[in-house]
Amino acid sequence: xxxxxxxxxxxxxxxxxxxxxxxxxxxxxxxxxxxxxxxxxxxxxxxxxxxxxxxxxxxxxxxxxxxxxxxxxxxxxxxxxxxxxxxxxxxxxxxxxxxxxxxxxxxxxxxxxxxxxxxxxxxxxxxxxxxxxxxxxxxxxxxxxxxxxxxxxxxxxxxxxxxxxxxxxxxxxxxxxxxxxxxxx
Numbered sequence: 001x002x003x004x005x006x007x008x009x010x011x012x013x014x015x016x017x018x019x020x021x022x023x024x025x026x027x028x029x030x031x032x033x034x035x036x037x038x039x040x041x042x043x044x045x046x047x048x049x050x051x052x053x054x055x056x057x058x059x060x061x062x063x064x065x066x067x068x069x070x071x072x073x074x075x076x077x078x079x080x081x082x083x084x085x086x087x088x089x090x091x092x093x094x095x096x097x098x099x100x101x102x103x104x105x106x107x108x109x110x111x112x113x114x115x116x117x118x119x120x121x122x123x124x125x126x127x128x129x130x131x132x133x134x135x136x137x138x139x140x141x142x143x144x145x146x147x148x149x150x151x152x153x154x155x156x157x158x159x160x161x162x163x164x165x166x167x168x169x170x171x172x173x174x175x176x177x178x179x180x181x182x183x184x185x
Contacts, residue, residue, distance in 0.1 A: 003066070003086050007051070008042045010065045014058050015040075029057025030123065045089040052122035056162075059127015061182060063108055067100055091118050101182070108182040114141070114168065115175040125162035129185030134158045139176025142169040152178075161185060 001009075015025050015036075022033040029036075031053050038044035039054075046054070055062045066086050084097040091114075098109040114120070134143070136152040143150045146164030151171065160166070163185075170176050 001068075002042075003084075004042050004045050006068060006084075007046060007065055007086075008040050010067075011036070011054060012040045014060060014064060018058060020058075025054070025057055028126065029053045031057070047090045048088040048093045048095075048120045049122070052120075056123045056125045059125065061101070061108065061130060062095075063097055063100055063110070063182075066095070067097055088120075091115065091120065093118060093120060098179075101184075106183070108180075110180040110182065111177070112180060113175060113177045114139075114170045116170050116173060118175065119167065119169045121168075122162075122166045124165050129161060129163055131159065131161050131183050131185055133181045133183075134160070135179045135181075137177045137179060139174050140171030141176045141178065142171055143167070144169070 015022075020028070022036050025031075025036055026033045031050055035044065035046075035050065036054070039046050039050070051062060051065055055065055058064075067084055078099055086095045087093065088095075093115070094113040096111040098111050099107075101108040134141075134152070135157045136154055138154055141152045143152065143158060143160070144165075144167035145160045150158055152158060
């Protein structure tokens with residue numbers, strides 16, 4: 001199964017499970033009905049911003065659009081080869097699902113690589129809130145969290161939620177790489 005096919009099936013399943021029509025999800029997410037339909041029919045590869053808006057509109061973590069439902073159960077060892085990877089077709093943003101949150105709760109871990117001169121914006125999430133801790137490994141990164149802005153250098157760690165709009169912007173001449181630890185709000 002390709003990542004686009006996986007996203008399509010997860011999006012359709014989550015939308016139907018919540019009893020939402022295309023129009024209702026479009027209203028909640030700010031993504032057009034036509035684009036949602038194209039993603040569900042695997043006619044378009046969604047960008048990070050579109051995936052973020054869809055997840056926010058559905059009120060679910062982004063990981064729920066990128067991981068097969070039967071693979072979401074916790075495992076003791078998760079080999080790198082078994083970690084789902086998704087690349088934004090527009091910006092080249094790379095997202096690796098290092099560990100998913102188990103059914104019993106706990107934390108989710110995601111490794112992200114943003115190319116230089118990349119800007120990714122997400123709306124405020126609806127539904128169940130969660131917290132994120134971002135540890136910058138390489139490069140420079142500016143995070144706009146609502147009306148607050150933070151510039152991070154390697155080794156810096158920032159704690160924030162999804163209760164405000166978010167913007168991630170690379171700084172400097174290179175991209176950046178960071179680890180996100182996501183836990184219930």
